[in-house]
Amino acid sequence: MGLYSAPAAVIEQPTEPLLVVISGPSGVGKDTILDHMKQRGLPFHFVVTATTRPRRPGEVEGEDYFFVEEQQFLDMIEKGELIEHALVYNDHKGVPRQQVREAMESAQDVVMRVDVQGAKTIRALAPEALLIFLTAGDEEELARRLRKRRTESEADLQLRLETAKEEFGYLKIFDYLVLNADSQVDKAVDTILAIIEAEHHRIDPRRVEL
Amino acid sequence: MGLYSAPAAVIEQPTEPLLVVISGPSGVGKDTILDHMKQRGLPFHFVVTATTRPRRPGEVEGEDYFFVEEQQFLDMIEKGELIEHALVYNDHKGVPRQQVREAMESAQDVVMRVDVQGAKTIRALAPEALLIFLTAGDEEELARRLRKRRTESEADLQLRLETAKEEFGYLKIFDYLVLNADSQVDKAVDTILAIIEAEHHRIDPRRVEL
Numbered sequence: 001m002g003l004y005s006a007p008a009a010v011i012e013q014p015t016e017p018l019l020v021v022i023s024g025p026s027g028v029g030k031d032t033i034l035d036h037m038k039q040r041g042l043p044f045h046f047v048v049t050a051t052t053r054p055r056r057p058g059e060v061e062g063e064d065y066f067f068v069e070e071q072q073f074l075d076m077i078e079k080g081e082l083i084e085h086a087l088v089y090n091d092h093k094g095v096p097r098q099q100v101r102e103a104m105e106s107a108q109d110v111v112m113r114v115d116v117q118g119a120k121t122i123r124a125l126a127p128e129a130l131l132i133f134l135t136a137g138d139e140e141e142l143a144r145r146l147r148k149r150r151t152e153s154e155a156d157l158q159l160r161l162e163t164a165k166e167e168f169g170y171l172k173i174f175d176y177l178v179l180n181a182d183s184q185v186d187k188a189v190d191t192i193l194a195i196i197e198a199e200h201h202r203i204d205p206r207r208v209e210l
Numbered sequence: 211m212g213l214y215s216a217p218a219a220v221i222e223q224p225t226e227p228l229l230v231v232i233s234g235p236s237g238v239g240k241d242t243i244l245d246h247m248k249q250r251g252l253p254f255h256f257v258v259t260a261t262t263r264p265r266r267p268g269e270v271e272g273e274d275y276f277f278v279e280e281q282q283f284l285d286m287i288e289k290g291e292l293i294e295h296a297l298v299y300n301d302h303k304g305v306p307r308q309q310v311r312e313a314m315e316s317a318q319d320v321v322m323r324v325d326v327q328g329a330k331t332i333r334a335l336a337p338e339a340l341l342i343f344l345t346a347g348d349e350e351e352l353a354r355r356l357r358k359r360r361t362e363s364e365a366d367l368q369l370r371l372e373t374a375k376e377e378f379g380y381l382k383i384f385d386y387l388v389l390n391a392d393s394q395v396d397k398a399v400d401t402i403l404a405i406i407e408a409e410h411h412r413i414d415p416r417r418v419e420l
């Protein structure tokens with residue numbers, strides 16, 4: 001008890017786990033950022049997304065993604081196993097409900113990567129989620145990264161660039177904007193970690209009882 | 211132009227200077243935190259407060275505070291030279307308008323230290339200010355720190371502890387709560403720097419034109 005007995009809830013608030021959503025247009029480097037966050041060895045619980053897109057070199061099943069066949073994915077939707085899902089450039093992506101349940105039970109900050117459509121869904125499901133919009137430095141940089149993957153045709157590329165433009169229209173529902181410039185991934189990761197640290201100290205006026 | 215031409219204002223937003231206000235009850239370590247922030251050599255512009263309170267050992271005129279006589283202080287009020295001022299435990303403290311003007315022209319993040327009364331005034335004058343409430347670990351810690359200064363009588367001490375309790379009632383107008391625990395000043399400073407970094411990336415929905 002004592003001096004801080006009244007606002008104890010506020011003092012303890014910083015320890016509450018956050019739901020951190022890394023989002024942004026295709027090609028901005030969501031996967032790279034997550035890889036780097038994992039490498040830092042911090043106590044985050046990373047949610048694994050299910051996808052029908054082909055596995056890229058170096059990706060590990062059950063760690064980077066759950067790689068599933070289209071029919072399997074449709075079954076997951078049918079059974080209500082996905083908390084959100086979207087068709088992104090002909091590939092299905094979805095967040096397994098079981099993954100989020102495990103994450104919540106971990107009492108650690110939960111980090112998930114979703115496309116911009118998915119972020120809108122998460123915002124509706126969990127208004128308190130921390131939504132981070134990742135961006136490349138400029139269009140040329142984004143185009144270069146998409147080409148580097150060699151998984152896209154030129155028509156695909158144009159579609160993705162157009163979509164990226166439109167996706168900026170949803171910035172309003174995000175909390176933070178982080179630049180993931182070429183060769184500055186560490187800087188972007190540092191910023192994301194600062195944001196998470198800061199949010200643990202944020203005062204939520206709705207939760208302060210006077 | 212190109213992809214990011216539309217939301218350019220948003221991308222540039224992170225570089226806008228912040229007005230960072232370090233506040234909290236007497237004895238939580240506002241001065242210590244500021245000293246440590248200065249030592250980090252980061253490009254902040256620190257606002258110097260005018261005060262009638264006696265100079266403590268090691269404090270430098272014009273750097274830590276402007277130490278003025280009571281009549282001088284009252285003259286400053288009379289001439290409208292203070293942006294805010296308050297009588298805190300028989301000592302006047304005030305923020306010189308000229309200081310804030312210089313700070314704003316510096317195009318750097320502005321850091322100022324004010325008591326909780328002052329923070330309320332700043333919030334009214336500059337709603338976009340970033341208000342950080344500093345707290346000690348518990349009442350015993352706060353009492354120990356106040357006693358250490360040896361500038362307070364026991365009656366003064368009790369008054370300050372009571373006031374600290376009341377000041378928690380104003381948490382709602384603050385943005386962040388930072389614990390400045392004994393022997394963990396560096397941790398508190400790290401948190402404050404993370405908050406400042408994060409705020410530079412915050413999306414202000416009012417400023418996002420769609």
